[in-house]
Amino acid sequence: xxxxxxxxxxxxxxxxxxxxxxxxxxxxxxxxxxxxxxxxxxxxxxxxxxxxxxxxxxxxxxxxxxxxxxxxxxxxxxxxxxxxxxxxxxxxxxxxxxxxxxxxxxxxxxxxxxxxxxxxxxxxxxxxxxxxxxxxxxxxxxxxxxxxxxxxxxxxxxxxxxxxxxxxxxxxxxxxxxxxxxxxxxxxxxxxxxxxxxxxxxxxxxxxxxxxxxxxxxxxxxxxxxxxxxxxxxxxxxxxxxxxxxxxxxxxxxxxxxxxxxxxxxxxxxxxxxxxxxxxxxxxxxxxxxxxxxxxxxxxxxxxxxxxxxxxxxxxxxxxxxxxxxxxxxxxxxxxxxxxxxxxxxxxxxxxxxxxxxxxxxxxxxxxxxxxxxxxxxxxxxxxxxxxxxxxxxxxxxxxxxxxxxxxxxxxxxxxxxxxxxx
Amino acid sequence: xxxxxxxxxxxxxxxxxxxxxxxxxxxxxxxxxxxxxxxxxxxxxxxxxxxxxxxxxxxxxxxxxxxxxxxxxxxxxxxxxxxxxxxxxxxxxxxxxxxxxxxxxxxxxxxxxxxxxxxxxxxxxxxxxxxxxxxxxxxxxxxxxxxxxxxxxxxxxxxxxxxxxxxxxxxxxxxxxxxxxxxxxxxxxxxxxxxxxxxxxxxxxxxxxxxxxxxxxxxxxxxxxxxxxxxxxxxxxxxxxxxxxxxxxxxxxxxxxxxxxxxxxxxxxxxxxxxxxxxxxxxxxxxxxxxxxxxxxxxxxxxxxxxxxxxxxxxxxxxxxxxxxxxxxxxxxxxxxxxxxxxxxxxxxxxxxxxxxxxxxxxxxxxxxxxxxxxxxxxxxxxxxxxxxxxxxxxxxxxxxxxxxxxxxxxxxxxxxxxxxxx
Numbered sequence: 001x002x003x004x005x006x007x008x009x010x011x012x013x014x015x016x017x018x019x020x021x022x023x024x025x026x027x028x029x030x031x032x033x034x035x036x037x038x039x040x041x042x043x044x045x046x047x048x049x050x051x052x053x054x055x056x057x058x059x060x061x062x063x064x065x066x067x068x069x070x071x072x073x074x075x076x077x078x079x080x081x082x083x084x085x086x087x088x089x090x091x092x093x094x095x096x097x098x099x100x101x102x103x104x105x106x107x108x109x110x111x112x113x114x115x116x117x118x119x120x121x122x123x124x125x126x127x128x129x130x131x132x133x134x135x136x137x138x139x140x141x142x143x144x145x146x147x148x149x150x151x152x153x154x155x156x157x158x159x160x161x162x163x164x165x166x167x168x169x170x171x172x173x174x175x176x177x178x179x180x181x182x183x184x185x186x187x188x189x190x191x192x193x194x195x196x197x198x199x200x201x202x203x204x205x206x207x208x209x210x211x212x213x214x215x216x217x218x219x220x221x222x223x224x225x226x227x228x229x230x231x232x233x234x235x236x237x238x239x240x241x242x243x244x245x246x247x248x249x250x251x252x253x254x255x256x257x258x259x260x261x262x263x264x265x266x267x268x269x270x271x272x273x274x275x276x277x278x279x280x281x282x283x284x285x286x287x288x289x290x291x292x293x294x295x296x297x298x299x300x301x302x303x304x305x306x307x308x309x310x311x312x313x314x315x316x317x318x319x320x321x322x323x324x325x326x327x328x329x330x331x332x333x334x335x336x337x338x339x340x341x342x343x344x345x346x347x348x349x350x351x352x353x354x355x356x357x358x359x360x361x362x363x364x365x366x367x368x369x370x371x372x373x374x375x376x377x378x379x380x381x382x383x384x385x386x387x388x389x390x391x392x393x394x395x396x397x398x399x400x401x402x403x404x405x406x407x408x409x410x411x412x413x414x415x416x417x418x419x420x421x422x423x
Numbered sequence: 424x425x426x427x428x429x430x431x432x433x434x435x436x437x438x439x440x441x442x443x444x445x446x447x448x449x450x451x452x453x454x455x456x457x458x459x460x461x462x463x464x465x466x467x468x469x470x471x472x473x474x475x476x477x478x479x480x481x482x483x484x485x486x487x488x489x490x491x492x493x494x495x496x497x498x499x500x501x502x503x504x505x506x507x508x509x510x511x512x513x514x515x516x517x518x519x520x521x522x523x524x525x526x527x528x529x530x531x532x533x534x535x536x537x538x539x540x541x542x543x544x545x546x547x548x549x550x551x552x553x554x555x556x557x558x559x560x561x562x563x564x565x566x567x568x569x570x571x572x573x574x575x576x577x578x579x580x581x582x583x584x585x586x587x588x589x590x591x592x593x594x595x596x597x598x599x600x601x602x603x604x605x606x607x608x609x610x611x612x613x614x615x616x617x618x619x620x621x622x623x624x625x626x627x628x629x630x631x632x633x634x635x636x637x638x639x640x641x642x643x644x645x646x647x648x649x650x651x652x653x654x655x656x657x658x659x660x661x662x663x664x665x666x667x668x669x670x671x672x673x674x675x676x677x678x679x680x681x682x683x684x685x686x687x688x689x690x691x692x693x694x695x696x697x698x699x700x701x702x703x704x705x706x707x708x709x710x711x712x713x714x715x716x717x718x719x720x721x722x723x724x725x726x727x728x729x730x731x732x733x734x735x736x737x738x739x740x741x742x743x744x745x746x747x748x749x750x751x752x753x754x755x756x757x758x759x760x761x762x763x764x765x766x767x768x769x770x771x772x773x774x775x776x777x778x779x780x781x782x783x784x785x786x787x788x789x790x791x792x793x794x795x796x797x798x799x800x801x802x803x804x805x806x807x808x809x810x811x812x813x814x815x816x817x818x819x820x821x822x823x824x825x826x827x828x829x830x831x832x833x834x835x836x837x838x839x840x841x842x843x844x845x846x
Contacts, residue, residue, distance in 0.1 A: 021443060021444055023767065024768055055700070062700045070761055075764070090764075119700075119702070122703035123699055123703050123706050129658035129659045129726075133657045136553075234552075235551075266493045268494075273485075273486055280544075282546070283549040283553055303549060304549060305549065333494065341496030341513075344446065344515070350771065
């Protein structure tokens with residue numbers, strides 16, 4: 001079964017990927033804009049708008065919006081990222097028409113009432129407070145700022161108390177038109193879905209949507225790097241270590257994914273084996289590719305005792321440098337097998353599959369088949385990884401964040417000195 | 424397609440649930456014992472043992488165990504709960520034999536080396552530290568103790584620093600034999616799996632496993648209730664409010680699930696609408712059925728501003744009392760639809776499906792078809808919910824936990840007074 005892609009006259013793309021035998025359907029309507037398109041004064045507005053549209057839309061009250069979906073056993077959700085805002089419905093077979101109508105109301109016809117906005121600001125401020133209280137959440141805000149500085153990627157997706165409080169219904173309404181413009185809108189459905197029905201429903205909701213002039217484009221980003229550390233009275237120290245890498249559209253993308261997999265993806269990875277199995281330093285140790293369309297980074301997260309933070313940082317530096325120097329054939333093969341299996345297994349869950357397809361269209365203009373992805377992964381050589389390794393280390397820049405008691409705070413410094421052989 | 428169940432001569436149960444069209448297989452080997460079977464001195468040992476078996480087993484080193492699975496694109500994982508310890512492999516089609524062999528080594532032939540144990544204790548102590556640092560994790564330890572007192576359910580699954588440090592290789596080896604005894608062992612596979620192959624492989628690994636005399640049974644639990652509050656300098660106050668309910672084997676079980684769904688399951692639930700949509704008090708507000716085989720509770724979790732904690736507690740008490748008094752027909756129908764859809768969608772993911780089947784066998788001795796579950800859910804009436812509501816409120820007992828600044832700490836008291844109409 002192959003996914004089919006259609007583009008409406010106004011640029012809205014519609015992708016259908018039926019999965020035989022399924023009794024449910026997943027629908028994602030994804031706007032290819034988000035926090036990366038916000039100027040400093042609008043920080044957090046994409047996320048706030050995503051909340052606000054649920055307060056009333058298309059003549060439906062907040063309660064009606066969810067009751068009409070949940071009465072049929074469906075689930076309605078939404079998520080805001082740096083480059084995407086996604087609205088999702090999971091429903092039993094036959095629930096596509098209703099799901100499409102409700103998401104259409106949310107995206108195109110939100111009420112944006114002033115009293116609702118005042119209340120919803122309180123909810124978002126609680127979400128910000130919750131993220132600040134969770135060390136393994138807050139540490140990523142810290143490193144994001146260290147890595148990307150004044151660029152929108154350096155600001156939290158949720159915004160700040162001040163920027164959230166500054167939003168007005170009219171300002172959010174203007175932002176909505178730009179954010180959900182048809183040139184970056186994708187309608188994606190998987191599971192128990194018929195392509196002809198999907199296209200008709202997508203045309204009904206989005207066929208009349210007019211392009212807007214001057215829809216925002218993100219400024220180019222520069223990985224500035226730097227150290228961010230904060231003391232907090234915690235049982236553990238939390239570390240994130242980042243190096244500049246490549247964007248999802250670059251040739252090195254799959255090399256980066258494989259590098260992250262071999263470094264700290266599974267339990268057989270270098271960091272898991274060295275830091276957890278051999279030294280018993282950490283429970284959580286993880287490496288990941290943090291990529292956007294045109295930029296990206298390699299990241300490592302670890303939680304450990306504050307007194308062990310310097311040793312942990314040194315281990316991370318050594319393992320990154322070692323892998324940048326050389327990868328064994330068996331290790332490369334294993335990382336490729338892991339990466340392919342992850343991509344494969346993600347396709348077994350309808351919602352994850354519809355989101356994956358929408359993401360590929362936004363990045364590459366078309367969906368990729370599993371076979372195409374496998375070919376791209378298999379094509380990566382040990383020499384490609386060495387070249388990527390040189391790129392990771394070549395700028396001499398790193399971004400580090402440490403959160404914990406005072407004993408941990410030098411870990412960022414230790415990491416940089418060990419990685420770049422500085423005295 | 425129907426799942427097939429076989430019982431080996433020694434009592435090990437084998438369940439096979441093929442899913443046509445899938446390219447992957449999920450294997451769960453579940454021991455129906457866990458932290459609820461631990462006396463105070465052994466607190467956390469089921470979890471520590473689950474960690475330790477990965478350090479070496481059946482002649483394989485820690486590295487070999489994960490490399491052999493991950494080289495084929497597989498994933499190996501494990502989880503320890505109060506009533507279950509589960510070992511899981513997800514693999515590409517054809518990976519069942521290897522997965523079964525590796526899990527067999529972990530369960531039956533772990534090395535349990537003393538030097539490895541010393542290192543793994545450090546890892547588990549980091550896991551304990553991480554849980555203590557996460558407010559929305561730690562709050563559940565607090566309420567568990569308030570609800571269940573000296574019973575094993577009142578102790579954390581991870582144990583304490585002292586009980587983890589007290590474990591020796593020999594003591595863990597003895598505990599292993601009791602914990603993974605054949606009378607409570609289930610082998611469950613879904614996805615790309617053949618029933619005949621599965622049964623042969625299960626027989627190869629577990630057919631020769633001897634029953635052990637005096638395998639532990641958990642003591643009966645009593646919901647004692649009480650208040651647990653701790654000050655911590657946080658942006659948010661975290662609340663968990665619990666009432667005694669019923670176990671998964673009791674007739675009221677589906678009534679409890681529906682009650683939790685209507686109270687705080689989805690976005691159309693009473694708590695979401697009242698506390699978040701109408702009052703803007705919380706970002707996270709959630710109700711859940713926390714059930715074990717023979718006992719269980721209704722729980723509500725909320726995060727809010729410390730100054731709003733008393734209002735939040737009062738809202739929760741009012742909504743619980745209101746729902747216990749009366750549920751509207753449309754609301755009951757919606758909660759049923761939601762519950763059925765959740766159970767249905769969980770079956771679309773192979774690993775979640777194999778775990779669900781193993782759990783049903785441990786609780787009820789056989790798997791339930793989706794149709795049977797739907798019948799059980801549909802049979803619940805408004806009168807059943809009123810009777811459950813009387814049971815929830817009838818004991819006059821509640822367990823509450825509050826974590827946050829001083830302004831929040833009275834929330835538990837406010838909840839009890841409002842719920843039980845105490846002056």
